[in-house]
Amino acid sequence: MTGNIDVVVVGGGYAGVMAANRLRQRDDVAVALINPRRMFVERIRLHQVVGGSDDAVVDYREVLAEGVRLVIDTVTRIDAAGRSVTLAGGGTVGYGYLIYAVGSGSADPGVPGAAEFAYPIASLEEAQRLRPVVDAAPATAAVTVVGAGPTGIETAAELAEAGRRVTLVCGGVLGPYLHARGRRSVAKRLARLGVTVLDGPGAKVTAVTRDTVQVSDGRTLPSQVTVWTAGFGVPDLAGRSGLSTDALGRLLTDETLTSVDDVRIVAAGDSAAPSDLPFRMSCQAATRIGAHAADTLLARIAGEQPAPINLGFFGQCISLGRRAGIFQFASKDDTANGLYIGGGPGAKLKEFVCKHTVKHLADEARKPGSLTWVKDDKRHELLRAKRGEARATR
Incomplete structure (x- = not known):
């Protein structure tokens, strides 16, 4: 790497690309982005890979700033003391600062048979692996989608719209984030598509076999293709590298996103x-957190005190096939309210969000530092409450 200050960004998703682009505000910062894939993945389109309506990839040349060096490899270890990372392909890369943006993926389902017989779709490779399985299944084959978050709902709708016989097993409430009004709208659209929705306390999957899904209320569902969208996991790179993590393996940081162990490591x-107290998983959060991670490093390089993150939300958008969708509005503190846009306008708004998320990355590549975002002052209240609870348990 050339330049006076070397920064390594580990991970080339929404957060990593945004951070790498934003760092280009300084000519004396040399940025290397390390990612295992040669193409940028639009993770919010992976259900479309399964349904066959999109490939969910964009050339990095469209979203990555000139001057950012793209290294196609996987980081296997971070040596914080030596300020270097070890690559799976051999060798090491040194750094002055590091942005940890490894993203998230599938978690161990912890359900008998799920790892063997269900198909996760949290990564491009997983979605690509499932696509030919769906294609090869008879048109009348029973398809079960497990998980009632956005990915589960979108996948169920996408496959049902293509004529598949789909059951969505929620394991609880359909669309937990949604307001009751938005939830009813989603349920009506799924019903129109022919999706059977199993929700409530008896709708937890207890076992998966090659051709069935067993549910906690005692039912055994026929399922020739089972798609698993429930759960959340992150790579264990931080823990393996001796850095402090939360219970799920996310890197523990202060409010400036700086590692609690090392001032030269920032997470995004x-x-x-x-x-x-992590933010909700979303591309909306990822791009803004990535930008703030870059701002933290730029402040530190300039000898200034980094600011705490202040991030507000708009809501959540979910596609319901290609012809319908929903945009669930929320307060800035990410609490869903009774306002939503559904149907065809909801589908158009979801597509607008998908395209403009990539556009935000491209805009930041052309003009580093241009991204702005909504602020929310309620986070400090959550932090105070969390600290009060911690003191009360001592």
């Missing part, structure tokens, strides 16, 4: 746990 995206 799904793999960050600021004050052990």
Whole structure:
């Protein structure tokens, strides 16, 4: 690497790309982005890979700033003391500062048979692996989607719209984030598509076999293709490298996103746990957290005190096939409210969000430092409450 200050960004998703681009505000900062894939993955389109309506990849040349060096490899260890990372392909890369943006993926389902017989779709490779399985299944084959978050809902709708016979097993409430009004709208659209929705306390999957899914209320569902979208996990790179993590393996940081162990390591995206109070997984959060991670490093390089993160939200958008969707509005503190846009306008708004998320990255590549975001002052109240609870348990 050339330049006076070397920064390594580990991970080339929404947060990592945004951080790498934003760091280009300084000519004396040399940035290397290390990622295992040659293409940028639009993770919010992976259900479309399964349904066959999109490939969910963009050339890095469209979203990555000139001057950022793309290294196609996987980091296997971070040596914080030696300020270097070890690559799976051999060799090491040194750094002055590091941004940890490894993202998230599938978690161990912890359900008998799920790891063997269900298909996760949290990564591009997983979605690509499932696509030919769906294609090869008879048109009348029973398809079960497990998990009622955005990915589960979107996958169920996408496959049902293509004529598949789909059951969505929620394991609890359909669309937990949604307001009751938005949830009813989603349920109506799924019903129109022919999706059977199993929700409530008896709708937890207890076992998966090659051709069935067993549910906690005692039912055994036929399932020739089982898609697993429940759960959340992160790579264990931080823990393996001796850095402090939360219970799920996210890097523990302060409110500036700086590692509690090392002032030269900053986290971004799904793999960050600021004050052990992480933000909701979303591309909206990932891009803004990535930008703030870069701002933290730029402040530190300039000899200034980094600011704590202040991030507000708009809501959540979910596609319901290609012809319908929902945009669930929320307060800035990420609490869903009764306002939503559904149907065809909801689908158009979801597509607008998908395209403009990539556009935000491209805009930041062309003009580093241009991204702005909504602020929310309620986070400090959550932090105070969390600290009060901690003191009360001592």
